[in-house]
Amino acid sequence: MLTLYYAKGSSALASHILLEEVGADYAVHEVPIQHGAHKEPAFLAVNPKARVPALQTPEGVLTENPAILNYVAATHPQAGMLPDTPFQRAQADALNAYLCATMHVAFAHKLRGARWADTEEARADMANKVAENLADCCALLEEHYIKGPWALGDQFTVCDAYLALVPLWLGKAGVDISAYPKLQAHSDAMKQRPAALTVMAIHGI
Ligand SMILES: N[C@@H](CCC(=O)N[C@@H](CS)C(=O)NCC(=O)O)C(=O)O
Incomplete structure (x- = not known):
């Protein structure tokens, strides 16, 4: 269990x-x-x-x-949530590592600045950079990493469950997802999946 x-x-x-x-x-x-x-x-x-x-x-x-x-x-x-070959699995790990260690951390600078800075001014500076940094992350994902319709192509994988967070981060940071057609399409496709919808409802999304 x-x-x-x-x-x-x-x-x-x-x-x-x-x-x-x-x-x-x-x-x-x-x-x-x-x-x-x-x-x-x-x-x-x-x-x-x-x-x-x-x-x-x-x-x-x-x-x-x-x-x-x-x-x-x-x-x-x-x-079938993991890709078949060792190379594709490593690609999935690389994308998930980016979401975890770069994009989520970039978002965390909005509300969790106290982890990194003690002064109000420094925290405000960091919060003011969040939208720009997330937009940079989106541009990179869009251009180099999202194959479409799912992250790694035709197969829905672990990466797609993780990418479900991106629209939330963008919404809270005031970044317009429609500027990124693959991410927008991914977000729309997630909302067609009953399992994802069930969980989003539990989370109040
Ligand atoms: N790298 C971790 C990040 C986990 C994380 O930061 N979770 C947040 C919620 S989104 C949290 O528990 N925050 C509580 C806090 O910062 O005090 C992961 O991907 O699981």
């Missing part, structure tokens, strides 16, 4: 969508980060990094969206 620790509207959406897409047998445990629940001892015992998502598995807890996505895909091979 799997248990996903998540907060509504957070980046846990990606792992949540994949669990639903593969038809996993899983439970959910909401961690309302807006009330500081992720800093309570009960959750720190699950994830000492105080972040969602976290996935309780029979072998222990996994954190970080890319790791959770790969685990869920690998344990549900019938769903």
Whole structure:
């Protein structure tokens, strides 16, 4: 049995969508980060990094969206969420690493500036750069990484569950997704998938 620790509207959406897409047998445990629940001892015992998502598995807890996505895909091979060849799998890892370590972090500078700077002025400077940085990320994804209709081509994969976060980040940062036709089409296509829609509704999206 799997248990996903998540907060509504957070980046846990990606792992949540994949669990639903593969038809996993899983439970959910909401961690309302807006009330500081992720800093309570009960959750720190699950994830000492105080972040969602976290996935309780029979072998222990996994954190970080890319790791959770790969685990869920690998344990549900019938769903075909990983590409076939080692090279394509590495391409999927590269895209997910970019979303995790570059694009999500760029977005986090909007509300989480206190991680990096102590003064109001520095935090405001960082927040003011978020839209520009996300637009740069989108241009790169659009030009070099999204093959279409799904991230890696015809097959829906782990990357597509992660890319479901991009419209949220852009909306909150005031970046118009319609400037990026492949990302817009991807967002529209996600809304045609019953599993993704179910999870988005849970997250209030
Ligand atoms: N690299 C992590 C990022 C997780 C993360 O930053 N989650 C946010 C929600 S989107 C969080 O828990 N924030 C709580 C905080 O920063 O205090 C992943 O991809 O799983």
